[in-house]
Amino acid sequence: MPDTPTNDDLLALAAGVLDTEARAIEALKPRLDDDFIAACNLCLNTPGRVVVTGMGKSGHVSNKIAATLASTGTPAFFMHPAEASHGDLGMITSQDLLLAVSYSGETDEVVTILPVVKRIGARLLSMTGNPKSTMARAADVHLDISVSEEACPLNLAPTASTTATLAMGDALAVALLEKRGFTAEDFARSHPSGVLGKRLLLRVSDVMHTGDRIPQVGADVTLRDALLEMTAKALGMTAIVDDERRILGIFTDGDLRRTLDAGADIRETAIRDVMHADCKTVDRHTLAAEALRMLEENKITGLLVTDDDGTLVGALNIHDLFREGLM
Numbered sequence: 001m002p003d004t005p006t007n008d009d010l011l012a013l014a015a016g017v018l019d020t021e022a023r024a025i026e027a028l029k030p031r032l033d034d035d036f037i038a039a040c041n042l043c044l045n046t047p048g049r050v051v052v053t054g055m056g057k058s059g060h061v062s063n064k065i066a067a068t069l070a071s072t073g074t075p076a077f078f079m080h081p082a083e084a085s086h087g088d089l090g091m092i093t094s095q096d097l098l099l100a101v102s103y104s105g106e107t108d109e110v111v112t113i114l115p116v117v118k119r120i121g122a123r124l125l126s127m128t129g130n131p132k133s134t135m136a137r138a139a140d141v142h143l144d145i146s147v148s149e150e151a152c153p154l155n156l157a158p159t160a161s162t163t164a165t166l167a168m169g170d171a172l173a174v175a176l177l178e179k180r181g182f183t184a185e186d187f188a189r190s191h192p193s194g195v196l197g198k199r200l201l202l203r204v205s206d207v208m209h210t211g212d213r214i215p216q217v218g219a220d221v222t223l224r225d226a227l228l229e230m231t232a233k234a235l236g237m238t239a240i241v242d243d244e245r246r247i248l249g250i251f252t253d254g255d256l257r258r259t260l261d262a263g264a265d266i267r268e269t270a271i272r273d274v275m276h277a278d279c280k281t282v283d284r285h286t287l288a289a290e291a292l293r294m295l296e297e298n299k300i301t302g303l304l305v306t307d308d309d310g311t312l313v314g315a316l317n318i319h320d321l322f323r324e325g326l327m
Contacts, residue, residue: 017159020151024160025167031144032171038141040175042125043074048095050076051122053084055109057158058101058165065099065169072173073182081109089113094121101126103145103161105133114138127165143168202288207324208305208314209235215315216241219248219272223264226251226271235317237302240275245312247304249275281306284313292321 005013043050050069054062062078069076076099079091092098098117100110105128114135117124126139129146136142145168151159176182215233217226219240230238230253237252251271259274260266282291282303291303295318305314 013153017151020149021160021163024147024164027147028145028164028168028171035141035143036171036175039125039143039172040179042097042123042141043069043172043176044179046095046097046123048075048093048097048122050074050097050099051079051092052076052099052101053079053081053110053113054101055081055107057162058103058107061162061165061169062099062101064166065101065173068170068173069176072177073180074173074176081107081113084113085109089116089120092117092120092122096122097125098122099125099127100135100139101128101165102133102135103129103158103165105130105135107135111135127168129161143172202324203284204282204286204288204291204303204305204314204316205284207288207320208284208316209233209320210314213315214312215239216245216312217271218242219270219275221271222267223259223269223271223274224266227256227266230256233315235302235315237304237315239304239312239315240271241312246310247279247281247306247312248272249277250279250304251275252300252302279304282316283308288321288324291316292318295321 050066052062052066052069053059059078059080066076066078077091079088084091100114102110105126111134114124118138124139125141125143126135127143127145128136129144130136131142131144131146145161145164147160147164149155150157150161151163213233215229215235215238217229217238217240219242226238226240230236230251237250239247240249240251241247249272251274255274255276259269264274280294280298280300280303282294282305284305284307294303295301301318303316304312305316307313
C-alpha cells in the first residue's frame with residue numbers, strides 16, 4: 001500500500017494544483033487575438049440573448065458564465081443540452097447566440113442540438129480544448145481553452161481545464177461590460193438585494209421617517225414638551241422648526257443628558273435656549289450610504305432630512321440604515 005501523505009505532502013500537492021491552474025490561465029493570454037474580438041462582436045451584435053450550454057463539469061461552468069454575463073449587461077441564460085433535445089430548444093430563437101462549452105468539443109448532448117440550432121438561425125460561439133473538434137468546426141467563432149495538463153494527479157478530473165474555461169468566460173464578460181459602458185449603477189440594478197445594490201440605489205427618501213412620524217416642535221415650547229415629542233417618536237431627537245417647517249435646530253438624547261446635568265428645569269426652560277442651531281442635515285435625494293458616512297464621520301446617530309428648499313421632510317436614525325443591511 002502507498003504511504004499515507006503527510007501534512008507537508010498535502011500542502012505541496014495543493015500548491016502544485018494552484019501552480020498548474022495558474023499556468024493554464026496564463027497560457028490563455030496569447031489566444032486573446034482576432035478570434036476573441038470576433039467573439040465579442042458576435043455577442044455585441046446579437047439582438048436576442050446569449051444561451052450558454054454545456055454538459056457535466058462544463059455545464060456547471062456554463063451556468064456560471066451565463067450568470068456572469070447576465071449580471072454584467074449581456075442578457076444570458078443557461079440551457080441544459082440534454083433537456084434541449086426534449087423541448088428546451090424552444091428557448092432559442094433566430095435572434096439568439098448559442099455559446100456551447102465542451103473541452104473535448106465532441107460532447108454528444110451538445111453536438112446533437114447543433115444542426116437544429118443552425119436551422120433555427122441562431123449563431124454559434126464555441127469554447128473547446130480542441131480547435132479541430134466538431135463543435136469548433138461548426139461554430140461561427142471558436143475560442144481555444146486547451147490546457148497542457150489537468151491539476152488532477154491522474155490527469156483525468158477536469159480541473160485546470162474548467163478553471164481555464166471559467167477564466168475565458170470572465171474575460172469575455174468583462175470585455176463586453178467595458179464595451180457596453182456598463183456601470184456600477186447598472187450592476188446594482190440587477191443586484192437590488194445585495195449590499196452593492198443597496199449602497200448604489202437606496203436613497204434617504206427610501207428609508208426616512210415622514211409625516212406624523214417626524215419628531216418636531218416649535219421653538220417656544222418647553223423642554224418638557226420637546227421630551228414628550230422625542231419619546232413619542234422614538235428617534236432619540238427632535239427637530240425645532242418655524243411656522244414654515246424650516247429647521248431652526250435639533251435637540252438629542254445627548255443634549256438632554258448635558259442639559260439635565262447643568263440643572264435645567266424641564267418645565268421652565270424653552271427648547272430654543274438649549275437646542276443646537278448648527279445641526280447636520282441631509283437632502284432626501286442623497287444616497288443612504290452617504291448618509292451613513294455622515295453619521296459615522298460626525299459620531300451622531302440621527303439626521304434631519306430636508307427638501308430642495310430646505311424644508312423639513314423627514315428624519316433618519318442609524319437604526320434605519322442598520323435594518324436595510326448597510327452596516
